[in-house]
Amino acid sequence: MTRLLFVLGALELVALTSVAGQRVRLRVDGIALTYQEVAGGRDAVGAGGGGGLEISLGRFRLDGRIHSARVAPDSSHLASYDFTQVDVRIDYLLTPVFALEVGGGRRYVRPEFSAQGVGYTRIGIFSENRLHRLASVWVRGAFLPGPRFSGGGTAELAFEFSLGAGVGTANGRFRFHAEFEFQRIDREAGGADVPIQQSLARTGIAIGF
Amino acid sequence: MQPMKVAFAFSVLSVGALLSAPLSAQRHPDVLRAQRAYDAFDLRQVIPAARSALIDPSLTMEDRRIALELLGFTYGALDSANLAQDSFRRLLIINPDFEPDAVRVSPRIYSLYSAALGQVLVVRNIQLDTTSFVGGEGAWNVGFEVTRPARVVLRAVGGGIDLIVDSLQTGTGAAVFTWDLSGGGDSLLPPNRYQIILQASEGNDQFSVSRVVEVSHSIVDTLLQYTEHPARDTLPSTDQPGRSWKPLGLATLYTALASGATLALENSALGSPARREIGGVALVAIVTGFVLSLRQPDPVLNPGNIAFNQMLREDLARLNADITVRNIQIRNQVRVTVTPLRPGQE
Numbered sequence: 048m049t050r051l052l053f054v055l056g057a058l059e060l061v062a063l064t065s066v067a068g069q070r071v072r073l074r075v076d077g078i079a080l081t082y083q084e085v086a087g088g089r090d091a092v093g094a095g096g097g098g099g100l101e102i103s104l105g106r107f108r109l110d111g112r113i114h115s116a117r118v119a120p121d122s123s124h125l126a127s128y129d130f131t132q133v134d135v136r137i138d139y140l141l142t143p144v145f146a147l148e149v150g151g152g153r154r155y156v157r158p159e160f161s162a163q164g165v166g167y168t169r170i171g172i173f174s175e176n177r178l179h180r181l182a183s184v185w186v187r188g189a190f191l192p193g194p195r196f197s198g199g200g201t202a203e204l205a206f207e208f209s210l211g212a213g214v215g216t217a218n219g220r221f222r223f224h225a226e227f228e229f230q231r232i233d234r235e236a237g238g239a240d241v242p243i244q245q246s247l248a249r250t251g252i253a254i255g256f
Numbered sequence: 257m258q259p260m261k262v263a264f265a266f267s268v269l270s271v272g273a274l275l276s277a278p279l280s281a282q283r284h285p286d287v288l289r290a291q292r293a294y295d296a297f298d299l300r301q302v303i304p305a306a307r308s309a310l311i312d313p314s315l316t317m318e319d320r321r322i323a324l325e326l327l328g329f330t331y332g333a334l335d336s337a338n339l340a341q342d343s344f345r346r347l348l349i350i351n352p353d354f355e356p357d358a359v360r361v362s363p364r365i366y367s368l369y370s371a372a373l374g375q376v377l378v379v380r381n382i383q384l385d386t387t388s389f390v391g392g393e394g395a396w397n398v399g400f401e402v403t404r405p406a407r408v409v410l411r412a413v414g415g416g417i418d419l420i421v422d423s424l425q426t427g428t429g430a431a432v433f434t435w436d437l438s439g440g441g442d443s444l445l446p447p448n449r450y451q452i453i454l455q456a457s458e459g460n461d462q463f464s465v466s467r468v469v470e471v472s473h474s475i476v477d478t479l480l481q482y483t484e485h486p487a488r489d490t491l492p493s494t495d496q497p498g499r500s501w502k503p504l505g506l507a508t509l510y511t512a513l514a515s516g517a518t519l520a521l522e523n524s525a526l527g528s529p530a531r532r533e534i535g536g537v538a539l540v541a542i543v544t545g546f547v548l549s550l551r552q553p554d555p556v557l558n559p560g561n562i563a564f565n566q567m568l569r570e571d572l573a574r575l576n577a578d579i580t581v582r583n584i585q586i587r588n589q590v591r592v593t594v595t596p597l598r599p600g601q602e
Contacts, residue, residue, distance in 0.1 A: 079532075083526040084526075085526075176510065177554075178506055178507060178545055179503055179551065179553065181548070182548055184510045185510070206521070210510060210534070211541075212537070226537060227534050229514075229518040229522075246531070246532075248534075
């Protein structure tokens, strides 16, 4: 079944690359993150890897990413745990440098309840500006309405920002990138504030088709 | 008598020069005798010898021409105007293109020749040029002179065709027929050898002269398509701007936006935030902007030049479309060539 899905995925990729005016980009990332939860002094840092697929078609762009990291809390009496985060974004270009963005994501934690698993949707903006035919910089900001938590609770305020820079070949075949993502979720559970905050740095290479 | 001798001396020199070539050929004995007498200034012997030759029915046309020429010049030198004119008239009938050298021949003899020329009806000095043109798009000129006002008819005979091409009423002097070489109707004259006949008539006087021409057909070369506009060059579609700090400015702006928002909106309840991630990426963004500011910027599209080049491409396509249509027409056309043949080639 897995092989069948892989073959179908590859065929879909080839089909997409044959459509005029579109571009497909596969990316491989290494990540480093700092995760903060509940209160000061409960930081956790970690590193891992991930990848993604980006498809541009006319004014639309689909950006899907997944990464996984092993996170170690500062506190020596807490055990390390694993993060796996999936993000999907759909952009619609209003101008050549400015786009509306919607999407969603989910963060899984293993072992369960080592930290909060979170699911969220996002509505935001994205702006990418070419510095040169070889490079561009981009920022994005999004509001995350009504996130859901594995441990229950609600969040009235949740948002994210990111900053990125990419340098590559003029034909877009290869691009090295570095990206920072910041996410803040003001979670409340049982009448208490249990906020979540994550800073993530991602760097890697993308191959365009 | 002195002027008469001078005139005669001139005439002898002139006729001697004119007749020197024919003397080397096989000549009629009487013509040879007349020529030698003329060369020896023995004019009284020239006349009987030449007249004797002219009554011989076996006399060749060339010998007849020489005999009449000798008679004309001799009678002229002896002041026999009527006889001189009669000789020149007869000479012009068989050799319409005859014309003594006005510089070397005495004026009196030349005036006798001119008077004779006005008394006969001949077509002379025919001008036939080698011509080549696409059928239906050109014409062939037949130039000639007539010595008296007359109606002249142009005919073409050959290859089973006897075609009256044109006719005109002309005065004394030069005239020209212009013929598109149509062989009747819309068709071109088929490839062949043709006798081109000019017939002049005025009252009871008639004269005709003919030349032989060869008419051939060939294909017409098609036109080459243009690969670039024949009149204008394309303009560069981009301009190269000068170096600027815009990349660094943009990178700094984006970095400041994201970093400022992050730092301002961090949750202070979570203690001192870790900033190694934002610091690293911000550094990468600004260094990228700085390095690219030192490089030559991207060429900038020039909309005016692009529109101009597009107009040139459309014009080029239009020109080539016209050439394609023209080539279709050309493939149905024929190039016709007319070559006059010299007497030996006929």
